[in-house]
Amino acid sequence: MNLDFTPEENAFRDEVRAFIKDNYPADLRAAQNEGRTLTKEEHLSWHKVLAKKGWLAPSWPVEHGGTGWTPTQKYIWSEESARADCQGVLPFGVSMLAPVLYTFGTEEQKKRFLPDIYNGKVWWCQGYSEPGAGSDLASLKCKAERMTADDGKEYYLVNGQKTWTTLGQFADWGFFLVRTDQNSKPQAGISFLLIDMTSPGISVRPIITLEGGHEVNDVFLDNVKVPVENRIFHENQGWTCAKALLAHERSGIAGVARSKRNLEKLRTIAGTERSDVGGSLLSEAFFRRKVAELEIDLTALEFTELRTLAGESSGKGPGPESSILKIKGTEIQQRLQELALEAVGHYGAPFLREGQGNNLGIGPDYADGLAGEMFNGRKTSIYGGSNEIQRNIIAKAVLGL
Amino acid sequence: MDFSFTEEQSMLRDTVASYLADHYDFDKRRAAVGKEPGWRPEVWKAFAEELGILGAPFSEELGGLGGGPIDNMIVMEEFGKALVVEPYLGTVVIGGGFLKHSGHACAADLIGSVIEGKTLFAFAQAEPQSRYNLASVATTAKKDGAGWTLNGHKAVVMGAPFATHLIVTARTSGGERDAGGISVFLVDKSAKGVTTRDYPTVDGNRASEVYFENVSVGADALIGTADNGLPLVEKVVDEAIAAVCAEACGVLSRLHTGTLEYTKQRKQFGAPISSFQVLQHRMVDMFINVEQAISMTYMANIKVSDDAERAKAASAAKVQIGKACRFVGQNAIQLHGGMGMTDEMAIGHYFKRATMIESAFGSVDHHLARYEGLSLGKAA
Numbered sequence: 001m002n003l004d005f006t007p008e009e010n011a012f013r014d015e016v017r018a019f020i021k022d023n024y025p026a027d028l029r030a031a032q033n034e035g036r037t038l039t040k041e042e043h044l045s046w047h048k049v050l051a052k053k054g055w056l057a058p059s060w061p062v063e064h065g066g067t068g069w070t071p072t073q074k075y076i077w078s079e080e081s082a083r084a085d086c087q088g089v090l091p092f093g094v095s096m097l098a099p100v101l102y103t104f105g106t107e108e109q110k111k112r113f114l115p116d117i118y119n120g121k122v123w124w125c126q127g128y129s130e131p132g133a134g135s136d137l138a139s140l141k142c143k144a145e146r147m148t149a150d151d152g153k154e155y156y157l158v159n160g161q162k163t164w165t166t167l168g169q170f171a172d173w174g175f176f177l178v179r180t181d182q183n184s185k186p187q188a189g190i191s192f193l194l195i196d197m198t199s200p201g202i203s204v205r206p207i208i209t210l211e212g213g214h215e216v217n218d219v220f221l222d223n224v225k226v227p228v229e230n231r232i233f234h235e236n237q238g239w240t241c242a243k244a245l246l247a248h249e250r251s252g253i254a255g256v257a258r259s260k261r262n263l264e265k266l267r268t269i270a271g272t273e274r275s276d277v278g279g280s281l282l283s284e285a286f287f288r289r290k291v292a293e294l295e296i297d298l299t300a301l302e303f304t305e306l307r308t309l310a311g312e313s314s315g316k317g318p319g320p321e322s323s324i325l326k327i328k329g330t331e332i333q334q335r336l337q338e339l340a341l342e343a344v345g346h347y348g349a350p351f352l353r354e355g356q357g358n359n360l361g362i363g364p365d366y367a368d369g370l371a372g373e374m375f376n377g378r379k380t381s382i383y384g385g386s387n388e389i390q391r392n393i394i395a396k397a398v399l400g401l
Numbered sequence: 402m403d404f405s406f407t408e409e410q411s412m413l414r415d416t417v418a419s420y421l422a423d424h425y426d427f428d429k430r431r432a433a434v435g436k437e438p439g440w441r442p443e444v445w446k447a448f449a450e451e452l453g454i455l456g457a458p459f460s461e462e463l464g465g466l467g468g469g470p471i472d473n474m475i476v477m478e479e480f481g482k483a484l485v486v487e488p489y490l491g492t493v494v495i496g497g498g499f500l501k502h503s504g505h506a507c508a509a510d511l512i513g514s515v516i517e518g519k520t521l522f523a524f525a526q527a528e529p530q531s532r533y534n535l536a537s538v539a540t541t542a543k544k545d546g547a548g549w550t551l552n553g554h555k556a557v558v559m560g561a562p563f564a565t566h567l568i569v570t571a572r573t574s575g576g577e578r579d580a581g582g583i584s585v586f587l588v589d590k591s592a593k594g595v596t597t598r599d600y601p602t603v604d605g606n607r608a609s610e611v612y613f614e615n616v617s618v619g620a621d622a623l624i625g626t627a628d629n630g631l632p633l634v635e636k637v638v639d640e641a642i643a644a645v646c647a648e649a650c651g652v653l654s655r656l657h658t659g660t661l662e663y664t665k666q667r668k669q670f671g672a673p674i675s676s677f678q679v680l681q682h683r684m685v686d687m688f689i690n691v692e693q694a695i696s697m698t699y700m701a702n703i704k705v706s707d708d709a710e711r712a713k714a715a716s717a718a719k720v721q722i723g724k725a726c727r728f729v730g731q732n733a734i735q736l737h738g739g740m741g742m743t744d745e746m747a748i749g750h751y752f753k754r755a756t757m758i759e760s761a762f763g764s765v766d767h768h769l770a771r772y773e774g775l776s777l778g779k780a781a
Contacts, residue, residue, distance in 0.1 A: 134738050136669035164739050209742050210749030211603075216739075276534040276767060278578055286766045338727075341756075342764060346527050346557040349602040349757060362600060362610055363529065363556065371603040375753060378734045379742050386738065388679055 009072055016080045023049050028087060035352075035369055037213075038087075040123070040170045046087050047094075047120040056118060057094050064102050064110065065118050071309040082257030090167070093117035093124040097175050100192065100241045104233040113194070125171035125197070127162040127219055128242070135389050137177070138186040138239065142221065144178035144193065146228070146235075154228040156180070156193060158201075158221045164383065168204050168217040171197045176221075181236050192238035194230040201225075209379070211372035212353060246385060253384055254329035256302045262336045263295060269366050270343045281343055294335055301328045320397035323390035330380040330387065337374040344370055404699065409466070410475055416452055417479040425483040427747045434486055434605040440563050445487050449518025455493055456516040459501070463512045470640060474647040474702040481651020484754055486606050488521055488560035494644045496522025498637040499568055499585065503625040511587075523564035523590075524641075525555035525611050526634070533763035535570075535634050536580045540613065542571035549573075549623070551586065551594075551616040561609035562599040564590055569613070573628050585630040586622045593617070604757040605750065636708070639715035642762050643705045646698040646722045649758045653691045653725055656733040656751045660684060663737055663748075680736060687732055690725040697721040713775045716768040722758070723765035730755035 005013070025045040031038055050056040058074045060066035069077065081088075089095075098117050101110055116122040133140040142160025149155060158178055168174070174195050181189030195202070201224040207216045233241050270282040270291065281287050305325055341348045347363030348371045360368050381387045395401045406414070424444060433441050449455045457472040459465025466472065473494050480489060497515055500508040514520035531537035540553025551571055561567065567588045575582025588595065594616035597609040625633045661684060664675035674680055701718035704710040730752040734741035741748050759765070773780075 129739070132668075134669060135674075136671075139669070139671075208744040210734075210744050210753065212744065216742075274530045274532055276532045276537070276770075278530075278537070281532075286770070342760070342766075345532050345760065345764075347529075348760065349557050349559075349604075349606075349608060351601040351603045360600075362598065371753075371756070374756070375603070375749070376742075378731065378752075379739075381735060382738050382742065386735070388677075391679075 005072070005076075009076065012073055013076050013080065016077055017084075019053065019055075020080060020084045020086060023053070024084065024086060025049065032085065032087065043087075043090060043167075043170070044120045044123075047089050050089065051119050056089065057098065059095070060098060061102060064098075064114055071306075075306065075309065078257045079260070082261045085261060088258075090123075092126055092166070092171075093122065096126060096245050097124050100175070100232060100245050103244060104192075104241050108229075109232065122172045123167075123170050125165050125168040125174040125219075127165060127174045127176035127195070129164045130161055131163055135386055137242070138190070140177055140179060140190065142176065142178045143182075144180050144191060144226070146180065156191075156226045156228065156231070158193070158195070158224040158226055160221050162219040162221070163207070163216075165204070165217045165219045166215055168197075168219055169206065169214070171204075173197055174219070175232075177238055177242055180238075184236065187239040189236050190238040190242070191235050192232045192241040193226050194232065195221075195224065195226050199224050199226070209376060211375040212351075213372070213376060215376075253380070254301060254305050254325035255333055256298065256305050256329065259298055259301075259329070259332050259336060262333075262340075263291075263298060265366070266336060266340050266343065267291065269340060272364070272366075273343050273345065287343070290339060294332065294339065297328070297335075298332055301325070301332060304328070320393050323385075323393045323398075326384060327381075327387050327390050333380055334374075334377050337370070337377045341370045341374045406471075406475070410468070410471060413454065413457060413466070413468070413472060414475045414479060417454060417476055418482075420447065420452055421479060421483040421485070425485060427484075427750070430484055430486070430605075431750075434601070438562065439601060439607040440486050440488075445518050445521075448487065448489070449516065453516075455489070455518055458493065458497060459512055459516065463509055464516050465512070470643055470702045470705050473640075473644045474698065477644045477647035478651040478698075481648035481653075481754075482655050484605065484652070484750060488523065488563050490641060490644055490648070491524055491560040491564065492520070492522045495524045495637055495641050496520075496566070496568060498640050499587075499624050499633065502633060502636060503585075505587075505624050506621060520566060521560075521564045522566050522568055523558050523561040523609075525558045525561070525567045525569045525588075526638075527556045527558070528554060529556050530577075531556070533767040534578060535638060536583065536631055537578045538570050538572045538583050539577050540569065540571045542573050542584055542586060544573075545617065547620040549586065549618050549620075551588065551613040551618065553613050555611040555613075557602075557608050558597075558611050559602075559606060559608050561590070561597055561611055562607040566590060567595070567611065568624070570630065570634055575628075580631050582628050583630045583634065584627045585624040585633060586618060587624055588613075588616060588618055588622060602757065604753040606757075635712065638762055639711050640705050642715040642719050643698070643701040645758055645761050646694070646701055646718045649722045649726055649755065650691070650695050650698050652751050652755050652758065653694055653729050656729050656748065656755065657684070657687050657691050659748050659751070660687065660733045660736050663740070667738075674736075683732055683736065687729045690729050694722050694725040713772060716763075716772040716775065719763060719768040720765050720772065723760075723768070726755040726759040 028042050028045050031042050057065055058067045058069050062068045101113055130140050144156040144158045147155055147157050174197055176193045176195050177190050178193055179189050180191040201222040203220045205218045206214045208214055271280050273281040275281045275284045344367040347367040350362045352369040352372055454476055456465035457468045457476055461467040500512050511520055528539055542549040542551050567590055569586045569588050570583055571586055572582055573584040594614045596612045599609045602608050665673050667674050697718040701714045704714035733748055734752050737748050740746055
């Protein structure tokens with residue numbers, strides 16, 4: 001057991017740092033600094049730079065475009081990306097669908113879909129949750145009936161509603177869980193379909209969230225025809241794909257590197273803000289202690305994640321333990337948001353409209369939008385399987401209760 | 402010992418509740434706060450003329466209903482349930498408080514005008530550097546003949562866009578955080594040299610940055626005595642804390658009952674999610690928080706008139722309420738799941754107001770420190 005980086009790993013860190021410095025898109029950096037809502041192109045600009053470099057998808061198998069990095073190299077990569085405040089690569093195609101494709105897809109499906117995920121040509125969205133199927137995802141009702149067209153080709157006729165579809169307003173394609181067997185047990189009658197979002201019968205309606213932003217959507221499917229060859233894995237066995245995907249979604253959710261970066265920001269804010277007695281807020285015992293506790297919790301999470309990563313490198317996939325990362329990771333993110341809002345005192349109150357950018361000119365710039373981030377951040381303990389559901393998973397799958 | 406309300410107080414609650422039920426549902430409120438001017442002057446007019454509640458805490462000889470803090474508490478709790486944005490706190494509780502306690506020569510006239518709904522106050526106290534320290538005042542008032550000249554910048558002045566008058570703390574002597582040397586002034590918002598930058602706040606209210614540039618006011622603008630305004634400010638702010646705690650009780654009870662209702666009708670895994678023990682315990686803890694908040698709010702409003710107990714009572718209540726706002730607010734969203742995250746459901750709007758109340762007139766940390774000082778003395 002040791003924590004030292006080898007000379008090769010240190011050289012790799014230098015290489016990563018230099019690459020980010022020299023190649024991070026200037027207009028994306030400007031948009032981030034101004035705090036404005038990103039355009040579709042801006043969302044993809046860093047993705048495209050990484051794809052060209054070959055660093056887009058460190059976790060993919062090498063034959064499909066993965067980097068072949070060791071867990072330590074992946075760790076260094078995510079740490080440096082967060083340190084430089086790089087926009088995260090959108091997860092829908094790269095980290096959610098792709099593992100399902102290369103694990104369960106046919107050779108033809110891999111060839112057809114993986115390259116466009118890699119080069120950022122196709123924007124994917126997720127069609128999992130439904131108004132009546134949230135935590136109880138397996139109770140989903142969106143119905144797909146197998147039909148035969150006049151030309152003899154088979155297709156599914158899909159009807160239903162999906163919800164909480166993140167950035168679905170930009171999506172070209174979506175991966176959907178649909179019910180193909182009405183009569184079996186809930187988990188047994190589900191199939192995993194890839195659907196072209198331009199298909200007739202699909203409509204996308206914005207959901208405005210409590211802080212005023214538009215990130216998630218309802219997706220309505222009305223007699224949408226989906227060719228049978230767009231199904232991944234066997235009919236009625238889509239739940240197997242769904243579970244694999246959710247485990248991946250959970251492991252990424254810890255967000256250690258990003259929380260480290262946000263902790264730095266919090267320290268800067270609290271070091272700048274005045275306390276009641278005139279010193280810096282960070283010099284006040286009560287605030288120092290909260291920041292220190294958070295740092296310790298974050299360290300514990302980091303080492304738990306490192307242990308999980310080390311387990312993965314020895315061939316174990318992300319197991320139910322990844323629920324720990326989801327619970328602790330989201331709790332820490334939320335506490336960071338609460339503390340940042342506490343730190344700015346009165347200037348947490350002004351409302352920042354979506355897309356307004358953080359140059360309100362009311363109070364310090366770093367205060368702009370902090371309340372909105374805190375409100376929006378409440379979603380993290382709800383999505384990807386709520387933290388209550390994660391505890392159920394640990395109780396059942398890890399503790400055997 | 403008696404925790405019951407008088408007949409007049411019960412009538413006051415019924416009057417307010419029934420008016421708000423008819424005129425202040427969630428959709429009406431949302432429409433009003435989403436556009437200019439961000440409030441409904443006609444509602445204020447009704448408060449004054451139809452309901453007569455703007456006189457609730459004033460004596461009958463001033464034209465009021467003869468009540469006090471308990472009456473403010475009743476009004477504010479009902480306002481919390483409906484997320485009322487009209488400035489009762491700034492005008493009646495704070496403005497009225499300063500006028501009542503100061504014995505200002507114009508107090509009777511101004512209180513009359515408040516009761517009629519014509520004069521509205523906003524409390525211009527916080528400054529960019531002040532955090533929650535009431536003595537941290539950099540805005541200056543310099544003696545100028547018989548009157549005064551004001552210069553400075555007041556931060557996040559709640560309700561200022563709706564106000565006709567500002568109540569301003571300014572330094573007439575001493576250093577930036579000295580307890581002595583603070584004076585309180587009444588300034589017409591339309592006075593020359595007063596400029597404001599108005600904006601919406603995250604909880605659907607409105608506030609302003611207020612700038613004073615060589616604003617001349619007469620001798621009669623001074624409220625209370627020169628250089629010794631801080632005790633008066635502390636007293637009125639403690640009364641405002643007692644009132645905002647009552648508002649919080651209304652907000653918290655809606656967060657709790659809304660969550661109970663939602664979890665009873667929301668089905669997952671073939672059962673209402675309210676049947677899951679882990680959620681039941683959470684809702685029990687929310688309930689305990691709400692009950693404790695109500696108890697502390699009663700305590701604070703009973704003791705706020707007693708100068709010997711007032712400060713400790715207000716800070717203790719604010720600590721309890723601040724913690725309850727966070728716990729109940731966050732768990733209400735959590736138990737609503739994704740639906741709790743939508744702008745369309747009322748629950749998120751109660752959560753946002755609860756979050757802002759958490760830090761209003763000082764955060765949990767601020768009031769814990771104040772309480773420690775009052776109860777335990779200075780640490781060695």
